[in-house]
Amino acid sequence: MSQTETLILDGNAVADGIKAQLFARIAGLAEKGITPCLATILVGDDPSSATYVRMKGNACRKLGMTSIRVDLPADTTTEELVAAIRELNADKSVHGILLQHPVPHGIDERAAFEAIAIEKDVDGVTMLGFAQNAFGFADYPSCTPAAVMAILDYYQLPVQGRHAVVIGRSPILGKPVSAMLLNADATVTTCHSRTTDLPAIVKLADIVVAAVGKPNFVQGDWIKPGAVVLDAGYNPGNVGDVDYEACLANAAAITPVPAGVGPVTIATLLKHTVDAAEKFGTYRKE
Amino acid sequence: MSQTETLILDGNAVADGIKAQLFARIAGLAEKGITPCLATILVGDDPSSATYVRMKGNACRKLGMTSIRVDLPADTTTEELVAAIRELNADKSVHGILLQHPVPHGIDERAAFEAIAIEKDVDGVTMLGFAQNAFGFADYPSCTPAAVMAILDYYQLPVQGRHAVVIGRSPILGKPVSAMLLNADATVTTCHSRTTDLPAIVKLADIVVAAVGKPNFVQGDWIKPGAVVLDAGYNPGNVGDVDYEACLANAAAITPVPAGVGPVTIATLLKHTVDAAEKFGTYRKE
CATH class of the missing domain: 3.40.50.10860 (Leucine Dehydrogenase, chain A, domain 1)
Incomplete structure (x- = not known):
C-alpha cells in the first residue's frame, strides 16, 4: 500500500457513532x-x-x-x-x-x-475493574484502551492472530490495552523504557499502540509497511506519542492527534456512564 | 554455547533453598x-x-x-x-x-x-490478587508464575531488557507470569492458540515460558540458541509442554519435567502459607 492510500482513522467519526447510540437511551432514561x-x-x-x-x-x-x-x-x-x-x-x-x-x-x-x-468505576481504574477487564468480562474497561479497541472495530481492522506491540505499561493504559488486545486474540508484546532495541520490536507489529507519554516518540522507520498505528498519547500542546507525518508514510492506517483516540475515549466514558445509569435504574426499582 | 554446556535448572535445588528459609520461621511461629x-x-x-x-x-x-x-x-x-x-x-x-x-x-x-x-489467597487466584500481582505489589502472586521467577532469580538469569515469550494466556498461569516478567522489566510477548507463526515468535525469545498444557508442544527448532526455557506445563504422566531433549540442544538453560518448575511451585505455596501465618499472628495480637 503506498502512502497516498493510508487510511486516516477518524476518531470523531467513531465517537459520533458511539454517541448516536446514546441519544435514544438517554431519552429512555429521562422518561424514568x-x-x-x-x-x-x-x-x-x-x-x-x-x-x-x-x-x-x-x-x-x-x-x-x-x-x-x-x-x-x-x-x-x-x-x-x-x-x-x-x-x-x-x-x-x-x-x-x-x-x-x-x-x-x-x-x-x-x-x-x-x-x-x-x-461507578466507569474508567476501569480499580484493581477489581482491571482484573475483570484482563479476564474479559469487565462492565467498564478503561476508556482509552476501550477507545483503541472501538477504533479497530469501527474500521473492521482485523486483530485476531495479528501481532500487536504496545509501547507503555501503565496501570490505566499500557497494561489494560495489552490485556484487551490479548483477549481479542492478538499476539501481544508489551514494551517499555527497559526494552532493548525497541525499533526492531515495533517493526514486527501489525498493530502498534503508542501509550508512552513522550511527544513524537515513535519514529517512521519503526513502522512495518502496512501496519496499523494507534496513538494513545496525550502530551501538552495536543501532541501525540507518534511522529505522525513520518509514520503516515509506512502505515496502512493511523490515528491523528487531535481527533484520533481522544474523542473516542470521551465517547466511551459517556457510554459507560449511560450503562451505569441504566443499571442503576434497574436495581433502584427492585 | 554448545549443547554440552546447557544448564539444567534444578527445581529441587531452588525448592530446597526456599524451604531452608522456612524452618526457622516455622519454629518461631511454633513458639507463639x-x-x-x-x-x-x-x-x-x-x-x-x-x-x-x-x-x-x-x-x-x-x-x-x-x-x-x-x-x-x-x-x-x-x-x-x-x-x-x-x-x-x-x-x-x-x-x-x-x-x-x-x-x-x-x-x-x-x-x-x-x-x-x-x-488466605496463597495461590493468587482471586481477581484482587491477580490485579495486585499485575501492579507489582501482591502478597501472594500465583505460585507457578512465582516459581518461574524464583528459578530465574536463583540462577541469576537476567530478565531486565530481555525478550520473554509466554505461550499460554490462562488466568492462573499465562497471564500472571506475563505480568511478573513485565514487572521484572522484560519485554513480554504473550502467545496462544490463535497466534500466527508461533515458532517464529518463540524464536525471538531470550526467555521462553511454556504454559500451554500440551505435552511436548514446544519444538527444539523453535528455540533461539542461548535462550532460557522454562516449562510450566504439567500433563498426565508427568510430561511437560516442552520437547525437552530437542530443546536442550539449543537452550542455554532449561527446566526438566519432573524436578523443574513443579517442586518450586509447591515450595512457593508453603512459603506463602508461612507468610500468611506470620501475618495472622501479627493481626491476631492486635
Missing part, C-alpha cells in the same frame, strides 16, 4: 426520571488536566447528561480525596466517577482509585 | 503456638489432581506445617463449594486456601476462586 450523571474530580491546577475535565463535562451536557465537578486544591490529602470519593459513591444521583489522572505527587493515587465503588 | 496450616480443596476424582493435592499435603507435613484436606464429590454445586470455602475463610486455624484447578465443568470456577478471602 433518570439523568445519567458523571462526577469528575480534579485535584490541583494542572492546565491540561483542567482542559480534559472541562471537555468531559461539556460532552456530557451536549448529550443531555449532567456532570458534577469536584475541584480540590493541590495540597489535598489522600484522606480528603478518599472522603470526597466516598461522598460521590453514596450520592444516588451520580452514576459514574472519574478521578482525573495524574493526581499531585503527595497523594496515593492507587488508594484514591480503590475508593471508587466498582459500580 | 501457631502452626501454619494450608487447606486444600479437591473437587471430583481426577487422579492427577488428587496426586497434586497429596503432594502439597505431604510437603506441608515434612516441614512441620499442617494441612487440611477437603474432598468434595464431582457433582458438588458452585454454592456448596463456595460454602465450603467460606467455612475455611472463617476457620482461624487455616492460613492458606488452595482450590485445586481444574474443577469439574458444572462448577463456576471463577465464583469459587472469588470466594477465597484475599488474606
Whole structure:
C-alpha cells in the first residue's frame, strides 16, 4: 500500500457513532426520571488536566447528561480525596466517577482509585475493574484502551492472530490495552523504557499502540509497511506519542492527534456512564 | 554455547533453598503456638489432581506445617463449594486456601476462586490478587508464575531488557507470569492458540515460558540458541509442554519435567502459607 492510500482513522467519526447510540437511551432514561450523571474530580491546577475535565463535562451536557465537578486544591490529602470519593459513591444521583489522572505527587493515587465503588468505576481504574477487564468480562474497561479497541472495530481492522506491540505499561493504559488486545486474540508484546532495541520490536507489529507519554516518540522507520498505528498519547500542546507525518508514510492506517483516540475515549466514558445509569435504574426499582 | 554446556535448572535445588528459609520461621511461629496450616480443596476424582493435592499435603507435613484436606464429590454445586470455602475463610486455624484447578465443568470456577478471602489467597487466584500481582505489589502472586521467577532469580538469569515469550494466556498461569516478567522489566510477548507463526515468535525469545498444557508442544527448532526455557506445563504422566531433549540442544538453560518448575511451585505455596501465618499472628495480637 503506498502512502497516498493510508487510511486516516477518524476518531470523531467513531465517537459520533458511539454517541448516536446514546441519544435514544438517554431519552429512555429521562422518561424514568433518570439523568445519567458523571462526577469528575480534579485535584490541583494542572492546565491540561483542567482542559480534559472541562471537555468531559461539556460532552456530557451536549448529550443531555449532567456532570458534577469536584475541584480540590493541590495540597489535598489522600484522606480528603478518599472522603470526597466516598461522598460521590453514596450520592444516588451520580452514576459514574472519574478521578482525573495524574493526581499531585503527595497523594496515593492507587488508594484514591480503590475508593471508587466498582459500580461507578466507569474508567476501569480499580484493581477489581482491571482484573475483570484482563479476564474479559469487565462492565467498564478503561476508556482509552476501550477507545483503541472501538477504533479497530469501527474500521473492521482485523486483530485476531495479528501481532500487536504496545509501547507503555501503565496501570490505566499500557497494561489494560495489552490485556484487551490479548483477549481479542492478538499476539501481544508489551514494551517499555527497559526494552532493548525497541525499533526492531515495533517493526514486527501489525498493530502498534503508542501509550508512552513522550511527544513524537515513535519514529517512521519503526513502522512495518502496512501496519496499523494507534496513538494513545496525550502530551501538552495536543501532541501525540507518534511522529505522525513520518509514520503516515509506512502505515496502512493511523490515528491523528487531535481527533484520533481522544474523542473516542470521551465517547466511551459517556457510554459507560449511560450503562451505569441504566443499571442503576434497574436495581433502584427492585 | 554448545549443547554440552546447557544448564539444567534444578527445581529441587531452588525448592530446597526456599524451604531452608522456612524452618526457622516455622519454629518461631511454633513458639507463639501457631502452626501454619494450608487447606486444600479437591473437587471430583481426577487422579492427577488428587496426586497434586497429596503432594502439597505431604510437603506441608515434612516441614512441620499442617494441612487440611477437603474432598468434595464431582457433582458438588458452585454454592456448596463456595460454602465450603467460606467455612475455611472463617476457620482461624487455616492460613492458606488452595482450590485445586481444574474443577469439574458444572462448577463456576471463577465464583469459587472469588470466594477465597484475599488474606488466605496463597495461590493468587482471586481477581484482587491477580490485579495486585499485575501492579507489582501482591502478597501472594500465583505460585507457578512465582516459581518461574524464583528459578530465574536463583540462577541469576537476567530478565531486565530481555525478550520473554509466554505461550499460554490462562488466568492462573499465562497471564500472571506475563505480568511478573513485565514487572521484572522484560519485554513480554504473550502467545496462544490463535497466534500466527508461533515458532517464529518463540524464536525471538531470550526467555521462553511454556504454559500451554500440551505435552511436548514446544519444538527444539523453535528455540533461539542461548535462550532460557522454562516449562510450566504439567500433563498426565508427568510430561511437560516442552520437547525437552530437542530443546536442550539449543537452550542455554532449561527446566526438566519432573524436578523443574513443579517442586518450586509447591515450595512457593508453603512459603506463602508461612507468610500468611506470620501475618495472622501479627493481626491476631492486635
